[in-house]
Ligand SMILES: Nc1ncnc2c1ncn2[C@@H]1O[C@H](COP(=O)(O)OP(=O)(O)O)[C@@H](O)[C@H]1O
């Protein structure tokens with residue numbers, strides 16, 4: 001078992017439980033992420049992916065269990081943990097009335113980035129190819145470009161861990177493909193740990209590591225090819241369907 | 254939290270509020286038109302009903318329009334405080350609140366930034382209205398422009414904290430208009446904004462008088478009224494500061510994910 005408090009472990013989750021009233025949305029989650037690894041959190045709608053993200057970002061507090069970001073416990077040193085996180089939420093969080101740059105600056109100040117802000121904004125806008133839209137109000141951007149601004153913003157303060165909650169929802173296939181490849185690149189270039197939540201199997205196929213979540217529990221995790229092999233399916237899609245179908249049977253029984 | 258980080262976050266929040274305010278010309282206009290109408294209509298209409306009398310801090314007989322200026326300044330602060338509450342609820346619906354609440358800073362401090370940014374707008378609007386009052390030849394001592402400053406800050410903060418607290422409970426934008434009427438109008442009418450408290454008591458409205466006496470808005474108005482004449486109303490100051498601390502603490506508690514009420518909202522933050 002890995003050392004939970006090791007500062008070079010981007011994310012360690014142990015025994016996390018979250019209930020909404022009677023509904024147990026997460027039931028004992030254990031998960032460890034590694035730097036430079038793209039981890040897909042694959043689960044159908046209602047599996048508990050967003051709930052996990054809300055816990056990781058400190059918006060909700062788990063009923064039990066422990067979450068550490070780069071060794072810092074989220075409940076003990078929330079600010080230090082949050083400083084290491086870059087988050088793209090499922091719902092858009094841009095201020096549509098402000099320009100691209102104003103949105104980025106707002107974030108940079110909240111993170112206390114000081115004098116390196118301007119160079120960092122330049123670098124990120126270059127990377128996502130939105131330098132020309134710098135002074136455009138976000139309202140005027142396409143869905144794909146808005147997502148890219150959110151991604152640039154999440155990376156602005158150079159976090160060690162990037163959380164993306166179904167970031168491709170509502171994007172056309174081309175922008176979707178672009179975003180997935182871009183984040184893969186980031187992951188290897190910057191040694192970034194990525195947790196990418198999705199209900200789309202094809203997005204998980206390219207991941208280094210896949211975690212299958214259903215009804216608040218992790219059913220299995222591993223490399224995509226080994227998941228396919230161990231479930232005797234022809235593809236990850238088949239493996240995923242087998243796995244989630246089994247839990248449904250069990251719940252019925 | 255380093256000082257530099259704290260100041261940057263304050264700048265971020267303030268800057269955004271100011272930019273948004275500047276884009277909404279309608280907001281400034283309505284913030285000024287509302288009290289100006291009251292000033293014109295009520296001051297003309299109630300001149301005789303009021304029956305002038307000398308009460309502190311005034312040293313001579315005053316005209317009714319002079320009497321209601323502090324109340325109308327209070328109204329400006331009150332409306333802006335509620336407006337910041339509306340902005341909080343709006344930010345929550347637009348998801349921007351998540352961004353704020355996931356910043357690597359203590360949550361109470363982020364709320365304090367919101368409060369200070371809102372107070373800045375309140376104070377600026379109050380001064381704009383004071384300017385309008387002077388244009389309409391209401392007699393206010395020039396020194397009052399300076400001495401009223403701390404009172405505007407305290408009053409603005411207290412009513413802003415009331416707005417923050419309200420935003421904990423008002424979960425959806427649609428419910429907002431109703432809540433505003435429920436809060437703003439009783440607060441304003443059951444106070445010393447339009448009539449001195451003794452007048453309420455004299456007219457036999459004992460309950461109204463008692464409510465007004467304990468209404469924190471009365472104390473904002475009185476704090477401003479005394480400060481305009483270079484005087485300090487200790488009692489009102491204590492009530493305003495006490496209420497400010499209470500409201501802010503409750504709001505911070507409400508936004509705390511551990512215990513708060515906000516946590517059970519779908520798509521919190
Ligand atoms: N704030 C909430 N209050 C009550 N129930 C919730 C709340 N958020 C999510 N749920 C429920 O928890 C379960 C997991 O939801 P969610 O985490 O959004 O799943 P996913 O993101 O995987 O689609 C669902 O059954 C959902 O209805």
Ligand SMILES: [Mg+2]
Pocket residue numbers: 049050051090165166
């Ligand atoms: Mg979700």
